Amino acid sequence: MIPTLSAEKIILAPFSMADAPLVQLYVSDPEIARVTQHIPSPYPNGLAEKWISSHLLAFLEQRNVVFSIRSKEGELHGAINLHLDVKNKLGTLGYWMGLPFWNKGYCTDAARRLMRYGFEELLLNKIHARHLAANPASGRVMQKSGMTQEGFLRQHVIKDGAPMDIVEYGVFRDEFLSSSV
Numbered sequence: 618m619i620p621t622l623s624a625e626k627i628i629l630a631p632f633s634m635a636d637a638p639l640v641q642l643y644v645s646d647p648e649i650a651r652v653t654q655h656i657p658s659p660y661p662n663g664l665a666e667k668w669i670s671s672h673l674l675a676f677l678e679q680r681n682v683v684f685s686i687r688s689k690e691g692e693l694h695g696a697i698n699l700h701l702d703v704k705n706k707l708g709t710l711g712y713w714m715g716l717p718f719w720n721k722g723y724c725t726d727a728a729r730r731l732m733r734y735g736f737e738e739l740l741l742n743k744i745h746a747r748h749l750a751a752n753p754a755s756g757r758v759m760q761k762s763g764m765t766q767e768g769f770l771r772q773h774v775i776k777d778g779a780p781m782d783i784v785e786y787g788v789f790r791d792e793f794l795s796s797s798v
């Protein structure tokens with residue numbers, strides 16, 4: 618079963634179906650659509666329920682580990698996931714936060730905790746992540762979580778019809794576990 622993990626400021630817990638309306642509300646914000654690549658905009662009715670209902674099987678099949686980011690009291694703040702490539706012991710980190718919870722250090726706290734889980738419990742060797750160069754806040758989360766910039770991919774994706782640069786970050790197991798983050 619998907620566990621619940623406690624971090625310094627937040628907890629990571631499985632989503633429940635009752636979270637669907639808030640998920641739809643938060644990810645429908647144009648500020649989120651502006652800087653992400655895989656969240657549809659407009660966000661269709663029913664997609665949050667479909668997404669939440671996919672989490673358990675993805676966890677059991679070791680494809681993707683998805684957690685809600687919540688206050689210690691249980692209020693939904695956002696989402697974070699590790700997409701798993703078991704053969705290469707590689708995890709790909711992704712996240713979004715509801716706009717009212719930005720810039721409070723919550724995503725960094727969540728990313729550090731999930732990365733620790735990925736290395737210690739899932740026995741990954743490396744975790745990487747990438748962000749649009751036009752989204753420096755996400756890059757800050759990666760830096761503050763102990764990742765190092767590994768690449769700058771020029772005009773690597775097309776977003777809203779325009780070529781966009783991508784920044785690639787990563788950290789490997791020994792590096793993360795011996796660091797102080």
Ligand SMILES: CC(C)(COP(=O)(O)OP(=O)(O)OC[C@H]1O[C@@H](n2cnc3c(N)ncnc32)[C@H](O)[C@@H]1OP(=O)(O)O)[C@@H](O)C(=O)NCCC(=O)NCCS
Pocket residue numbers: 648649652653711712713714715718719720721722723724725726747748749752753754755757758
């Ligand atoms: C990226 C995101 C998850 C960060 O969540 P968060 O909880 O606000 O992150 P944190 O508070 O832990 O850290 C944010 C950092 O970005 C910095 N930041 C915010 N806006 C910034 C900007 N325009 N330029 C540079 N840095 C910025 C903050 O100052 C903070 O860094 P600091 O602690 O050094 O001051 C959130 O902004 C979000 O959901 N964005 C939309 C979805 C998204 O971008 N997902 C990732 C796609 S790769």
